[in-house]
Amino acid sequence: MSDDDENSGYPQAGNRRLILTPPVGWRGTEAPDTEGEVLGQLAPGTVLMMGDNPALPRMPAKPRLLDFFKHRITDITFRHLVTSGKRALDSGQDEKIVLACLLHDIANGMLLRTDHGYWGAQMIAPYVDAEVAWAVENHQALRYYADESVGYRYPDSYVRFFGPDYTPPEYIRAAAEAARKHRWYMSSRLVTLYDIYFFEKSETVDPEIFTDIIGRHFREPREGLGFDGSHVAHMWRTAIWPNNAL
Numbered sequence: 593m594s595d596d597d598e599n600s601g602y603p604q605a606g607n608r609r610l611i612l613t614p615p616v617g618w619r620g621t622e623a624p625d626t627e628g629e630v631l632g633q634l635a636p637g638t639v640l641m642m643g644d645n646p647a648l649p650r651m652p653a654k655p656r657l658l659d660f661f662k663h664r665i666t667d668i669t670f671r672h673l674v675t676s677g678k679r680a681l682d683s684g685q686d687e688k689i690v691l692a693c694l695l696h697d698i699a700n701g702m703l704l705r706t707d708h709g710y711w712g713a714q715m716i717a718p719y720v721d722a723e724v725a726w727a728v729e730n731h732q733a734l735r736y737y738a739d740e741s742v743g744y745r746y747p748d749s750y751v752r753f754f755g756p757d758y759t760p761p762e763y764i765r766a767a768a769e770a771a772r773k774h775r776w777y778m779s780s781r782l783v784t785l786y787d788i789y790f791f792e793k794s795e796t797v798d799p800e801i802f803t804d805i806i807g808r809h810f811r812e813p814r815e816g817l818g819f820d821g822s823h824v825a826h827m828w829r830t831a832i833w834p835n836n837a838l
């Protein structure tokens with residue numbers, strides 16, 4: 593904690609703030625279980641972090657979708673999402689497909705990696721057409737299965753990521769099979785088509801180019817994402833305050 597943050601009115605100012613890492617962030621890794629050690633440091637003037645973390649960009653009181661893009665999504669996923677959206681846009685895809693491409697990895701960009709399609713779909717469901725959320729959910733499973741009719745092959749990147757012999761679990765296979773028979777199949781399949789990694793060579797895409805499409809197809813809550821009382825508001829608040837102890 594610095595004098596600066598004390599003066600700028602952050603919560604818990606004047607205290608040393610400790611951060612407890614969420615179990616999904618360290619279980620099974622080489623990182624040690626620090627829960628006991630952190631709790632052992634509690635003392636007068638030393639507290640568990642709750643609320644705005646001075647080390648993170650501060651979010652507006654009523655955050656909108658692009659605020660999360662600018663201040664919370666990790667760099668690689670930010671570039672991946674805006675590039676996917678831009679490619680769909682440049683290809684003349686329907687605006688809802690562009691939005692689905694822009695949002696498809698929002699969960700692993702700022703919340704959780706495991707089952708990112710399901711988490712992402714849930715986060716956005718109250719604010720988008722059901723077809724957009726469905727496309728986001730199902731892109732996770734469809735990514736593993738080729739569809740030659742649209743020129744989609746199993747991604748080379750997945751061979752690198754998961755090894756040449758990786759086989760997805762049964763629930764993913766079943767989800768992909770069901771998705772293929774669904775009337776919205778092609779919407780999700782299009783998300784996979786524009787879902788390409790360009791870690792090294794992507795140009796910078798200004799997320800503001802999506803402002804109008806977001807305005808037409810993403811119902812921003814008046815109170816801000818995280819504060820509208822919806823059943824997914826907690827997910828957005830978790831992205832705003834990723835270090836809260838509880």
Ligand SMILES: [Fe+2]
Pocket residue numbers: 696697708731732
């Ligand atoms: Fe994905």
Ligand SMILES: [Fe+2]
Pocket residue numbers: 672696697787788
């Ligand atoms: Fe992706």
